[in-house]
Amino acid sequence: MGVVQGYDKYAFEPFAVTVDLAVLTVRSGALQVLLVERGQEPYAGRWALPGGFVRPDESAEDAALRELAEETGLTDVSGLHLEQLGTYSDPGRDPRMRVVSVAFAALLPDPPEPQGGGDAAQARWVPYDSAGPLAFDHDRMLADAHRRLGAELEHTCVAAAFCPPEFTLGELQQVYETVWGTTLDRPNFRRKVLATPDFVAPVPGAARLTGGRGKPAALYRSGGATALHPPLLRPATEGRSR
Amino acid sequence: MGVVQGYDKYAFEPFAVTVDLAVLTVRSGALQVLLVERGQEPYAGRWALPGGFVRPDESAEDAALRELAEETGLTDVSGLHLEQLGTYSDPGRDPRMRVVSVAFAALLPDPPEPQGGGDAAQARWVPYDSAGPLAFDHDRMLADAHRRLGAELEHTCVAAAFCPPEFTLGELQQVYETVWGTTLDRPNFRRKVLATPDFVAPVPGAARLTGGRGKPAALYRSGGATALHPPLLRPATEGRSR
DNA sequence: TCAAAAGTGTTTAGAATACACCCATGG
DNA sequence: CCATGGGTGTATTCTAAACACTTTTGA
Numbered sequence: 001m002g003v004v005q006g007y008d009k010y011a012f013e014p015f016a017v018t019v020d021l022a023v024l025t026v027r028s029g030a031l032q033v034l035l036v037e038r039g040q041e042p043y044a045g046r047w048a049l050p051g052g053f054v055r056p057d058e059s060a061e062d063a064a065l066r067e068l069a070e071e072t073g074l075t076d077v078s079g080l081h082l083e084q085l086g087t088y089s090d091p092g093r094d095p096r097m098r099v100v101s102v103a104f105a106a107l108l109p110d111p112p113e114p115q116g117g118g119d120a121a122q123a124r125w126v127p128y129d130s131a132g133p134l135a136f137d138h139d140r141m142l143a144d145a146h147r148r149l150g151a152e153l154e155h156t157c158v159a160a161a162f163c164p165p166e167f168t169l170g171e172l173q174q175v176y177e178t179v180w181g182t183t184l185d186r187p188n189f190r191r192k193v194l195a196t197p198d199f200v201a202p203v204p205g206a207a208r209l210t211g212g213r214g215k216p217a218a219l220y221r222s223g224g225a226t227a228l229h230p231p232l233l234r235p236a237t238e239g240r241s242r
Numbered sequence: 243m244g245v246v247q248g249y250d251k252y253a254f255e256p257f258a259v260t261v262d263l264a265v266l267t268v269r270s271g272a273l274q275v276l277l278v279e280r281g282q283e284p285y286a287g288r289w290a291l292p293g294g295f296v297r298p299d300e301s302a303e304d305a306a307l308r309e310l311a312e313e314t315g316l317t318d319v320s321g322l323h324l325e326q327l328g329t330y331s332d333p334g335r336d337p338r339m340r341v342v343s344v345a346f347a348a349l350l351p352d353p354p355e356p357q358g359g360g361d362a363a364q365a366r367w368v369p370y371d372s373a374g375p376l377a378f379d380h381d382r383m384l385a386d387a388h389r390r391l392g393a394e395l396e397h398t399c400v401a402a403a404f405c406p407p408e409f410t411l412g413e414l415q416q417v418y419e420t421v422w423g424t425t426l427d428r429p430n431f432r433r434k435v436l437a438t439p440d441f442v443a444p445v446p447g448a449a450r451l452t453g454g455r456g457k458p459a460a461l462y463r464s465g466g467a468t469a470l471h472p473p474l475l476r477p478a479t480e481g482r483s484r
Numbered sequence: 485t486c487a488a489a490a491g492t493g494t495t496t497a498g499a500a501t502a503c504a505c506c507c508a509t510g511g
Numbered sequence: 512c513c514a515t516g517g518g519t520g521t522a523t524t525c526t527a528a529a530c531a532c533t534t535t536t537g538a
């Protein structure tokens with residue numbers, strides 16, 4: 001109910017509330033995650049997701065944006081995709097006290113090199129597959145972020161949030177292939193994307209060479225659509241029903 | 243990062259952490275939600291989602307299950323679908339102090355009449371459309387629960403969680419129609435459900451009259467599948483891309 | 485015998501798939 | 512002129528949608 005009996009703020013065992021961010025990007029064809037190395041106990045020297053305390057005057061979303069700016073130097077939030085993943089609240093998840101953490105997933109198009117600041121010894125982009133084991137329950141958070149992201153690619157247009165402002169359809173396709181770990185048929189992918197209104201919008205006349213070789217590819221911008229209907233389903237695998 | 247500088251638990255402005263539950267059910271063809279009437283200020287006399295404090299030794303999920311049992315008398319959790327919706331953390335969402343609330347969506351198949359207990363003046367099932375305006379930011383939570391639920395029906399098998407242990411395909415279809423606010427073609431719905439492995443399992447020989455009239459319908463149980471692949475998409479409406 | 489609800493069949497349109505093929509560019 | 516990546520066309524297969532029809536029950 002959100003009811004506090006009485007008004008004594010200190011009547012209860014205090015909870016600390018933090019945010020943790022699974023900041024993901026696609027670089028050189030690989031899914032990468034932003035990690036920081038912890039400088040203090042517990043888990044000193046272990047890698048962890050960036051994050052920090054929610055301040056008394058800000059929401060969890062505000063705190064996540066602030067921490068993101070602090071840890072990555074990213075202050076230009078245009079085109080950034082930030083999304084609440086879930087809240088992790090196991091009583092024993094921090095050995096010192098009761099810490100409830102709101103996890104966020106963030107997607108960056110063209111990430112800056114991070115500088116380790118604050119209580120982090122260093123910060124680095126790490127390939128998703130070689131990340132971990134991480135401090136606290138951050139392995140679970142990261143896995144949840146990946147699973148959620150993969151599902152969202154199917155029925156939203158977030159993939160464009162992984163791409164620079166102007167991108168080729170090949171780059172967009174690589175996002176799908178990287179996150180899903182599959183390959184897609186290029187002609188069909190192309191048709192599907194172009195047939196979805198406002199998924200992408202062509203940049204007239206513009207073209208760019210991608211691999212140094214080959215025909216220059218037309219450039220597109222994000223078209224503003226968020227929903228992808230009908231969805232773009234990943235190829236069925238054994239683990240799923242049907 | 244989840245790092246506490248030092249170990250003074252009282253060094254920070256304390257946060258209270260609560261859970262709130264959007265408990266939904268389908269009764270007599272209408273989507274209903276469990277509400278409680280608040281007995282105290284603020285919002286005394288207003289309706290709100292049930293919920294309460296997370297205790298020091300339990301996770302938010304544990305707290306949600308406990309509150310659900312306390313408010314509805316539901317202790318048999320078999321077949322219950324409980325799912326974290328998100329965390330609501332606006333600094334001003336509770337006028338007295340900083341309260342961060344983890345919202346859950348819960349689905350009940352055949353709900354008992356609730357008894358108002360604890361600090362609630364009374365508890366009642368209320369049709370979804372006539373719920374609100376609610377206390378705090380509970381209108382938003384409820385709307386988010388509805389939206390999330392509608393989306394989940396498309397690619398999961400949660401609809402069975404709305405139905406009693408043995409149900410007819412007509413009842414299952416009514417869940418979809420009620421939550422989506424649409425009508426579906428019965429033959430096509432039937433084919434789709436039966437073609438999905440382990441969505442439902444027939445109860446051999448059993449049948450039941452539904453509307454007092456008509457041919458008795460065969461009974462099914464939930465088949466254990468969680469994913470629905472390919473999805474069962476709701477009819478496209480104007481508001482969506484494509 | 486009629487209304488109501490379950491269940492079956494069939495036709496058609498659309499979407500996804502799997503290819504084969506052509507185009508432009510750098511080496 | 513070949514390798515590389517972009518872009519187009521098309522036949523096939525699968526799915527979804529629409530709707531006519533039969534079956535079984537209570538009144």
